[in-house]
Amino acid sequence: MRVEYINPFVEAAFNVLKEVLNADVRRGELYLKSTTMPVLGVAALVGLAGDVEGRVLFDMSKQTALDVASAMNGETLSSLDELGKATITELANMITAQAVTKLHDLGFKFDLTPPALFTGDNMEVSDHEVEALIVPMEVPQGKIEINVAVRERA
Amino acid sequence: MKTKQDFPSINERDPDGKKPDGGSYRVLVVDDSMFVAKQIGQILTSEGYEVAATAADGEIGVEKYKELFPNIDLVTMDITMPKMDGITALEHIINFDKNAKVVMISALGKQDLVKKSLLLGAKNYIVKPLDRKKVLERISQVLAKG
Amino acid sequence: MQTNDIQVNENQSEVQNDEQKERVAHIDFKMVTFSLSGKDYGVDIMNVKEIAKAGKFTYVPNAAPYLRGVYNLRGDIIPIVDLRVFFHLPAERKQNDALENMLILRLEDHVFGIIVDHIDKVVGIASTSIQPPHPIFGDINIKYIRGVVENQSRLYIILDVLRIFAQKEEEKPRVMSETPSGAYYRTTSLSAQSAEQEKSYPDTASGSEMEFIKETLFAIKRFSATEINEDWMARRFEEWKKIRAKGDLQLKNAEEADEYLSDFYSPYSDKFWGDEYAEAIQAYLPDFPSKNINVWNPGCGKGYETFSFACILQRRYPESRIKIWANDSDLLAISSAPNLFFDIETVPEYCREFLVQGRNGYSFNQLIKDSVLFEYHDIQNANPFPELDIVLARDILSFLAPVEQARVFGDFSEKLKASGIIFLGRNETLRGEDWKSVGQDPVSAYMRNDQ
Numbered sequence: 001m002r003v004e005y006i007n008p009f010v011e012a013a014f015n016v017l018k019e020v021l022n023a024d025v026r027r028g029e030l031y032l033k034s035t036t037m038p039v040l041g042v043a044a045l046v047g048l049a050g051d052v053e054g055r056v057l058f059d060m061s062k063q064t065a066l067d068v069a070s071a072m073n074g075e076t077l078s079s080l081d082e083l084g085k086a087t088i089t090e091l092a093n094m095i096t097a098q099a100v101t102k103l104h105d106l107g108f109k110f111d112l113t114p115p116a117l118f119t120g121d122n123m124e125v126s127d128h129e130v131e132a133l134i135v136p137m138e139v140p141q142g143k144i145e146i147n148v149a150v151r152e153r154a
Numbered sequence: 155m156k157t158k159q160d161f162p163s164i165n166e167r168d169p170d171g172k173k174p175d176g177g178s179y180r181v182l183v184v185d186d187s188m189f190v191a192k193q194i195g196q197i198l199t200s201e202g203y204e205v206a207a208t209a210a211d212g213e214i215g216v217e218k219y220k221e222l223f224p225n226i227d228l229v230t231m232d233i234t235m236p237k238m239d240g241i242t243a244l245e246h247i248i249n250f251d252k253n254a255k256v257v258m259i260s261a262l263g264k265q266d267l268v269k270k271s272l273l274l275g276a277k278n279y280i281v282k283p284l285d286r287k288k289v290l291e292r293i294s295q296v297l298a299k300g
Numbered sequence: 301m302q303t304n305d306i307q308v309n310e311n312q313s314e315v316q317n318d319e320q321k322e323r324v325a326h327i328d329f330k331m332v333t334f335s336l337s338g339k340d341y342g343v344d345i346m347n348v349k350e351i352a353k354a355g356k357f358t359y360v361p362n363a364a365p366y367l368r369g370v371y372n373l374r375g376d377i378i379p380i381v382d383l384r385v386f387f388h389l390p391a392e393r394k395q396n397d398a399l400e401n402m403l404i405l406r407l408e409d410h411v412f413g414i415i416v417d418h419i420d421k422v423v424g425i426a427s428t429s430i431q432p433p434h435p436i437f438g439d440i441n442i443k444y445i446r447g448v449v450e451n452q453s454r455l456y457i458i459l460d461v462l463r464i465f466a467q468k469e470e471e472k473p474r475v476m477s478e479t480p481s482g483a484y485y486r487t488t489s490l491s492a493q494s495a496e497q498e499k500s501y502p503d504t505a506s507g508s509e510m511e512f513i514k515e516t517l518f519a520i521k522r523f524s525a526t527e528i529n530e531d532w533m534a535r536r537f538e539e540w541k542k543i544r545a546k547g548d549l550q551l552k553n554a555e556e557a558d559e560y561l562s563d564f565y566s567p568y569s570d571k572f573w574g575d576e577y578a579e580a581i582q583a584y585l586p587d588f589p590s591k592n593i594n595v596w597n598p599g600c601g602k603g604y605e606t607f608s609f610a611c612i613l614q615r616r617y618p619e620s621r622i623k624i625w626a627n628d629s630d631l632l633a634i635s636s637a638p639n640l641f642f643d644i645e646t647v648p649e650y651c652r653e654f655l656v657q658g659r660n661g662y663s664f665n666q667l668i669k670d671s672v673l674f675e676y677h678d679i680q681n682a683n684p685f686p687e688l689d690i691v692l693a694r695d696i697l698s699f700l701a702p703v704e705q706a707r708v709f710g711d712f713s714e715k716l717k718a719s720g721i722i723f724l725g726r727n728e729t730l731r732g733e734d735w736k737s738v739g740q741d742p743v744s745a746y747m748r749n750d751q
Contacts, residue, residue: 001675001676001677002673002674002675002676003634003635003637003638003674003675003676004638004674006631006635006676016283019283020283030631030676032629032676032677032678032681034377034678034680034681034682035372035377037372037375037377039375072189073189073192082188083188083189083192086187086188086189086190087189089187089189090187090189090190090282093187093234093261094261094282094283096261097234097260097261097262097263097282098261098263100262100264101262101263101264104264104265104266105265112234112262113234114186114234114235114236130682130684131677131678131681131682133676151684152673
């Protein structure tokens with residue numbers, strides 16, 4: 001992944017999570033993965049377009065998704081219902097959008113597509129072996145892995 | 155989600171959402187996210203505004219505006235939506251009613267989008283995550299300008 | 301995908317005669333049985349992780365024909381071998397997404413799947429009843445057969461899955477490339493150990509001393525002693541013997557390994573290239589037919605090498621559009637590369653015309669910056685680079701494990717255009733008729749040998 005793209009995602013993740021959860025957010029060490037499959041249980045996906053093609057995936061366990069959605073709504077959700085899913089999807093949207101905004105200021109024209117949410121029952125099997133950058137974020141509700149797979153458009 | 159009860163000092167006797175004649179300002183909320191629509195709704199109602207309707211995409215948003223015209227005092231418009239995005243919907247609404255008061259609400263803070271929407275007639279642009287105080291300030295500013 | 305738990309089906313009650321009664325009493329080998337083209341086969345149950353039915357495999361280009369693809373098994377990506385293709389047996393190719401029957405096998409750390417026609421049951425037998433393989437029993441190469449056994453009037457051919465997997469690993473790099481360079485990395489695709497065996501080292505103390513040093517170098521510094529640095533290794537070892545005439549040859553710690561390797565590295569590692577070296581490199585750059593020059597620079601580190609090369613290329617090819625893909629898997633090193641600032645005294649002459657002055661010092665101008673794409677990338681993952689005119693990989697291959705070395709070199713070879721050139725480390729050389737050396741010490745450069 002292009003070096004200049006990294007910080008915007010890391011910063012956006014940190015800023016947005018801190019603001020919406022109003023809690024301590026810690027970032028783990030970045031690393032590269034050879035495949036892009038989500039593995040924790042719930043995955044929110046935002047497509048990227050423009051100067052690049054790819055997507056950002058927000059991977060977390062069902063429990064973390066539930067707890068994060070509850071925190072963002074100011075009420076305890078008993079299950080990941082329509083509201084809960086919309087909440088996680090919006091979280092993914094906000095982080096990606098903030099990253100895209102920062103990238104824009106750096107001269108990189110990214111666009112994003114409306115987010116989608118996948119849970120264990122309808123998890124997509126990725127057909128591509130695309131390298132992904134993993135940004136692990138630790139919040140009180142658990143771990144959120146931000147998985148960015150992006151390729152320069154030829 | 156903080157509500158009016160958390161800010162007793164803010165407009166307890168005189169919420170921004172209430173018109174001088176006693177009624178409430180009516181707001182059309184256009185956003186494809188159930189969560190965001192709920193959030194905006196909560197912010198608005200906590201300050202006395204009335205959510206006249208909610209639309210989940212630009213197309214429905216434009217329809218609803220035309221349907222409820224002239225009883226919509228303000229529109230909050232998301233940018234990234236399926237079917238018809240917020241910028242296009244903004245254009246349609248302004249074409250229909252040049253005095254329409256539309257406030258863009260988006261997670262994208264790109265300068266060109268902000269400029270574009272303001273040029274097309276939006277009155278203000280708010281970047282998500284939503285800060286209750288900021289949202290209310292901007293909305294009341296827009297309404298105050300008559 | 302369906303995953304079935306293995307059903308143990310011991311029909312001990314269906315024993316037929318005394319002989320079998322005896323054998324049944326000593327069941328010490330269980331196998332999962334299946335069929336391929338109408339014949340019965342078995343694999344040791346200890347190697348079977350699970351049974352699965354699946355339809356969607358991710359196709360892997362340039363892989364052996366029996367490699368059906370890779371499959372996502374709850375997060376792990378594993379290779380899938382179609383056993384029927386592997387054994388050249390007729391196989392009924394199902395519709396694209398129709399479910400295939402798979403056995404997921406585990407051998408130590410390696411997990412892979414095999415596709416078979418039908419999976420039958422678990423059969424327990426006495427290992428003493430396993431007969432050695434005889435060609436007459438099978439359609440498949442005898443080396444993959446561990447033995448044959450009869451059970452309840454059925455003849456099972458027991459497969460040696462370790463051999464199948466080893467074969468898969470060995471063949472992978474070779475089949476990956478259709479180019480002539482197959483010869484080079486066929487030998488280096490073998491592990492360092494077996495490569496040594498093939499060369500039949502003299503059974504002297506010296507031979508094994510060298511072996512230990514090589515192992516230490518790999519363990520401590522991830523330096524793989526293979527064909528590519530063989531000449532240097534031999535020379536260095538002789539030197540080392542003299543240096544350590546009065547002591548222990550062996551490398552006991554990182555410092556000693558560093559000392560041993562200190563002689564290996566290319567000039568100006570992790571620094572701007574000096575003027576004379578830059579001139580030498582430039583002298584070997586050929587003319588290219590295209591106006592676009594694509595360069596891959598893996599292991600670029602902090603970027604000094606990349607910028608040096610970018611300047612050289614701009615001077616050598618002023619009319620061309622230069623694009624360098626520079627990558628490194630060391631995030632810390634590469635993250636500062638796009639925005640390096642320097643004191644002008646530290647920058648060599650041939651680079652100075654490309655500098656601009658800013659508040660924080662001198663940096664490269666937009667022309668140079670636009671010509672380089674720095675990426676945080678691990679070359680052991682898929683390398684999505686276009687056709688290349690130049691590969692700049694100094695001291696990179698030697699620090700990859702032998703199988704990775706072969707794979708990455710395979711990538712170099714596959715992507716390099718016919719008129720392309722590869723720059724390796726000073727002490728890295730290519731053997732064989734496929735490549736001709738076009739450089740001279742300290743420049744190690746190769747082009748395809750079309751003759």
